[in-house]
Amino acid sequence: xxxxxxxxLAATEACVADVGARAxxxxxxxxxxxxxxxxxxxxxxTKSELLDAVVxxxxxxxxxxxxxxxxxxxxxxxxxRSLSGLAGVAGLAAHDPAALARLTxxxxxxxxxxxxxxxxxxxxxHGRDADASARExxxxxxxxxxxxxxxxxxxxxxxxxLAAxxxQRDSMEST
Numbered sequence: 001x002x003x004x005x006x007x008x009l010a011a012t013e014a015c016v017a018d019v020g021a022r023a024x025x026x027x028x029x030x031x032x033x034x035x036x037x038x039x040x041x042x043x044x045x046t047k048s049e050l051l052d053a054v055v056x057x058x059x060x061x062x063x064x065x066x067x068x069x070x071x072x073x074x075x076x077x078x079x080x081r082s083l084s085g086l087a088g089v090a091g092l093a094a095h096d097p098a099a100l101a102r103l104t105x106x107x108x109x110x111x112x113x114x115x116x117x118x119x120x121x122x123x124x125x126h127g128r129d130a131d132a133s134a135r136e137x138x139x140x141x142x143x144x145x146x147x148x149x150x151x152x153x154x155x156x157x158x159x160x161x162l163a164a165x166x167x168q169r170d171s172m173e174s175t
Contacts, residue, residue: 007033008043012054017087020095021051054088055103055111063118072126072166076159079142084149104143106136115139128166138162 011033066075092100
């Protein structure tokens, strides 16, 4: 079951990279994932549900790596590297820029809810204040990595500066 779901999500990312979200069809995902269309529909009833699952899976992958990082700067570096250069994002930029704009505009959908929870957890794990302003600052920077990643050294420096600028949880409690 988990292997089938992973194949579906990988096939979806590949389709989006090739033709964008709008032109990606459930039939194309099933064909690319080498699964029966009925199997795909057993896992996901709609393309929207499928695309949400792809986003949430990417968030969970980043979350897991960031929680295992030794410090916040490394957690941010790992996450930025994971987000920069995603083929699906490049596909959206090329084939469906309106969908990319919707994806990167902060909102209350399931992807943004999962991203906020993951960032809050990572900030708290690394001893940082996880209030809304810190969380949203980190999310804005990470979203920028989807769109304008820059060079690796530049991303690493920005991650270190951002991590250093976020207040420690203890310093917030003592003020």
